[in-house]
Amino acid sequence: MTVQPVIESGAVIDIPLNKLKKSPKNARKTPHTEAAIEALAASIAAKGMLQAPVVEPEVGEDGEPTGFWLVTIGEGRRLAMLLRARRKEVRKAEPVRCVVDTCNDAHEISLDENVTRSDMHPADQFEAFRRLAEERGLSAEEIGARFGVSAHVVRQRLRLGAVSPRLLSIYREGGLTLDQLMAFAVSEDHERQEQVYEQLSWNRSAALIRRAMTEAKVPAGDRRAVFVGAEAYAEAGGTILRDLFTEDGGGWFEDVALLDRLASEKLEAVATEVRAREGWKWATASLDYPHGHGLRRVYPHPVERSEAEKAQIAALSEEYDALVSEWDAVEDLPAEVEARFKEIDAALDAFGDGMGYDPEEVARGGVFVILGHDGQMRLERGLIRPEDEPVPELEPESEPAAEPSGEAPDQPAPDEEAEDEAAPLSERLVLELTAYRTLGLREAVAADATLALSALAHALALRTFYPPYDQPSCVEVKLVSAYLDGHAPGLSDSPAARRMAERHDAWASRLPRESGEVWAFVIGLPTSDLLDLLAHCAALGINAVRNPVDRRAGAWDHADKLATAAGLDMTRVWTPTAQSYFGRVTKARIVEAVAEGAGEAAAERLTGLKKSEMAEAAEQALAGTGWLPTLLRTAPAVEAQPSEPVMVAAE
Numbered sequence: 001m002t003v004q005p006v007i008e009s010g011a012v013i014d015i016p017l018n019k020l021k022k023s024p025k026n027a028r029k030t031p032h033t034e035a036a037i038e039a040l041a042a043s044i045a046a047k048g049m050l051q052a053p054v055v056e057p058e059v060g061e062d063g064e065p066t067g068f069w070l071v072t073i074g075e076g077r078r079l080a081m082l083l084r085a086r087r088k089e090v091r092k093a094e095p096v097r098c099v100v101d102t103c104n105d106a107h108e109i110s111l112d113e114n115v116t117r118s119d120m121h122p123a124d125q126f127e128a129f130r131r132l133a134e135e136r137g138l139s140a141e142e143i144g145a146r147f148g149v150s151a152h153v154v155r156q157r158l159r160l161g162a163v164s165p166r167l168l169s170i171y172r173e174g175g176l177t178l179d180q181l182m183a184f185a186v187s188e189d190h191e192r193q194e195q196v197y198e199q200l201s202w203n204r205s206a207a208l209i210r211r212a213m214t215e216a217k218v219p220a221g222d223r224r225a226v227f228v229g230a231e232a233y234a235e236a237g238g239t240i241l242r243d244l245f246t247e248d249g250g251g252w253f254e255d256v257a258l259l260d261r262l263a264s265e266k267l268e269a270v271a272t273e274v275r276a277r278e279g280w281k282w283a284t285a286s287l288d289y290p291h292g293h294g295l296r297r298v299y300p301h302p303v304e305r306s307e308a309e310k311a312q313i314a315a316l317s318e319e320y321d322a323l324v325s326e327w328d329a330v331e332d333l334p335a336e337v338e339a340r341f342k343e344i345d346a347a348l349d350a351f352g353d354g355m356g357y358d359p360e361e362v363a364r365g366g367v368f369v370i371l372g373h374d375g376q377m378r379l380e381r382g383l384i385r386p387e388d389e390p391v392p393e394l395e396p397e398s399e400p401a402a403e404p405s406g407e408a409p410d411q412p413a414p415d416e417e418a419e420d421e422a423a424p425l426s427e428r429l430v431l432e433l434t435a436y437r438t439l440g441l442r443e444a445v446a447a448d449a450t451l452a453l454s455a456l457a458h459a460l461a462l463r464t465f466y467p468p469y470d471q472p473s474c475v476e477v478k479l480v481s482a483y484l485d486g487h488a489p490g491l492s493d494s495p496a497a498r499r500m501a502e503r504h505d506a507w508a509s510r511l512p513r514e515s516g517e518v519w520a521f522v523i524g525l526p527t528s529d530l531l532d533l534l535a536h537c538a539a540l541g542i543n544a545v546r547n548p549v550d551r552r553a554g555a556w557d558h559a560d561k562l563a564t565a566a567g568l569d570m571t572r573v574w575t576p577t578a579q580s581y582f583g584r585v586t587k588a589r590i591v592e593a594v595a596e597g598a599g600e601a602a603a604e605r606l607t608g609l610k611k612s613e614m615a616e617a618a619e620q621a622l623a624g625t626g627w628l629p630t631l632l633r634t635a636p637a638v639e640a641q642p643s644e645p646v647m648v649a650a651e
Contacts, residue, residue: 009102012052014095015069017085020078021058023070027111032076035148040080042148045089053077054113055098056106069098072106073113122160123172129154130161156182156244164190167197176204179610182245183209207612210243217241220250224263224287226375236262263287263371270377271369279359280381281388282366289370289380289492291483296389296467298365298382299508300355313351320344355509357382364388373490450527457530458522460537465508466515473519482543496573503536546631563634570632576622581629582615590618597627 007013043050053074058066071078084090101109132138138146140154147154163171163185171181183206184193196212197204218225220240225233230240230250238258242251253259267285275283305313323341327333333341357365361382368380459475485492492501512521525533544559576582582590591614595603598621606614606621 007057007100009100011100013098013100015055015098016093017078017081017090017096018092019068020053020055020096020098021068021070022075022078023056023072023106023110025070025072025106025110026075027107028075028114032079036076037079037083039148040076041083042145044077044080045084046146049077049081049097051077052097052099054101054109056100056102070106071098072101072110074098121172122178123168126157126161126163127168128161129157133158152244159185159188159244162188164193167193170197177206179206180204180209182206184213185245186210186213186243187241205611207610210246214241214252216256217252217254218256218259219252222253223371223373223375224259225250225253227371227377228259228262228266233259233262238262267369267371267377271367274367274369274379278367278381279362280366281362281364282385283369284366285369287371289368289378291485295383295385297508298357298361298384298513299465299505299511300357300382301509301513303352303354303356305351305354309351313348316344316347320348358513364390372493374493376493450530453530453534454523454525457525457534457537458519461507461511461518461522461533462515464537464540465511466518470515472516479537479541480543481540482545484545487545487547494573500539504540507533507536560635564637567637568634570628570634571626574628574632576619576627576629578612578615578619582618583612587611587614590614593627593629594618594621597622597625 051074054072055069056072058068058070060066078096081090081094081096085092085094129143132143133140140151140158144151144154160181161168163181167176167181167184170176171178176184184196187193192213196209200208200212220226220230230253233253233255234240236258238253238255240251241254264285264287267287271283271285274280320341323337323344327337361384365382365384365388368383370378370380372378455473455475456477459471459473459477460479462471462473463477463479464481491497510521512518522530522533542559542562544556544562546556574580576593582593591603591606594606594617602621606617609617
């Protein structure tokens with residue numbers, strides 16, 4: 001039997017890694033996290049083992065040493081070395097320098113190791129990382145490799161270490177939380193950080209700090225940023241501020257003037273190109289649609305094609321269909337066939353969709369090139385300026401009607417029979433006769449529901465699609481279409497608004513160019529089309545906006561009844577999101593909404609969350625549930641109760 005040499009307590013010896021075991025007396029029972037072991041392994045690989053594990057010899061049942069050593073202090077280091085051995089970075093029997101302790105109680109010193117120590121304050125850690133970067137020139141990737149953390153985590157700590165020394169000092173003293181410090185760190189401008197700190201003395205929530213730090217910058221989701229693009233903005237010398245601690249949606253564009261200039265230049269370039277390509281008299285670029293422009297608008301109408309063009313289109317279409325029939329079952333088309341398909345497509349595209357503007361209108365009209373709220377460019381064609389309107393031909397002046405006198409209108413003059421038979425009627429007589437005609441017309445139209453609909457649709461169509469000065473209708477109705485974008489920015493780019501615009505453009509293309517021809521068009525419409533036109537025009541006059549400066553209780557009540565009658569489903573028009581609703585109401589309302597739409601259990605999970613986190617969580621919880629706030633709900637229709645028969649007593 002080999003006699004094991006006696007090793008005194010306190011001795012420092014090298015022990016093979018595969019001879020080290022976890023001590024059952026270790027006070028730490030919760031396992032180390034994978035991240036912690038990774039960090040230790042990276043640290044040991046870069047700097048060696050800075051602190052030797054403390055061990056004691058393992059003793060068998062016979063009381064003799066087994067040749068293994070139990071790690072009393074330093075189990076994390078042992079696991080980190082085993083991880084390195086599995087990665088072939090060290091040998092399985094790699095010698096590990098350890099300190100032998102057989103005098104102290106193993107459990108007690110393990111507990112002491114974990115209890116009687118103070119963690120480094122996070123602010124000290126942040127500044128220490130910054131020194132590594134500044135004094136030793138280490139990159140975020142190099143620092144991360146030496147400490148077993150990602151480069152992103154290193155960048156976060158470097159950003160926190162670069163916060164104003166004054167705010168770091170306040171953080172050390174407990175005057176700021178880590179969340180608040182991270183909000184200040186969205187920008188490295190110390191002066192701005194301290195300015196915001198002073199301004200928000202009454203409420204320093206992280207969300208409010210972050211908003212104040214970025215209020216003079218443009219978020220990457222802004223329509224101008226989307227339109228210009230981060231790459232083009234950076235190439236022009238612009239810088240983008242990134243928040244390393246939250247999902248920033250692409251950051252903030254810091255140079256607002258540069259961004260505005262790039263957006264305007266890009267829109268101007270498109271305007272120039274559209275004007276040259278399509279032949280409009282003018283093309284104007286604008287970030288927003290100038291709703292108060294006061295310009296008349298014309299719309300495209302079906303284009304009359306020549307017989308030669310019709311024959312050419314028919315031939316191309318026939319050839320295209322024949323090629324499709326011949327090669328439909330072939331997955332990979334021959335190059336010449338695919339090329340022919342492209343040629344036919346290009347030729348048919350050149351003919352257009354059969355709709356076009358009158359060349360005279362193009363020569364007088366123009367285009368607005370505007371930027372939608374989704375960051376996509378939009379062309380609004382067919383605008384006619386007042387000075388470009390055609391000058392109407394003046395009708396020859398007729399003889400003025402005789403001035404009404406104080407005498408009775410029908411008193412015959414002595415020489416009445418000698419008067420000219422063609423003399424004009426007096427103004428008073430004209431008024432009287434046409435008043436009777438108006439009354440007769442009212443009675444006739446009131447007795448003909450279809451004709452009444454036609455007359456109303458004609459009047460509404462004129463007010464919807466033609467300028468105010470060109471309204472040849474005797475039906476005096478007023479139609480006001482309220483501008484909604486001022487209350488809900490971006491509304492005109494929503495799917496519902498686009499559907500309305502498409503319906504409007506479709507009718508505009510069907511209506512005659514000249515207002516004087518509209519009556520013949522309307523009177524000839526089938527009843528279904530007539531009702532569709534009437535519905536579209538009437539719908540544009542609806543205004544259910546609850547404006548506090550324009551209290552119209554009766555109109556609001558009618559809007560509710562109209563919604564019920566229409567079976568309005570607002571889930572097709574609006575969706576509750578953190579941006580559209582939850583981020584703009586109180587936390588109590590958020591919880592109430594989630595409880596209502598997703599259940600009490602889902603609402604309870606929101607407890608303790610910050611406002612921004614709660615808003616995001618509410619959006620996810622209510623996605624697809626169809627929940628709507630009270631203002632947007634439609635009351636169900638109530639079935640009409642049959643009326644009681646009226647009993648008439650016999651006389």
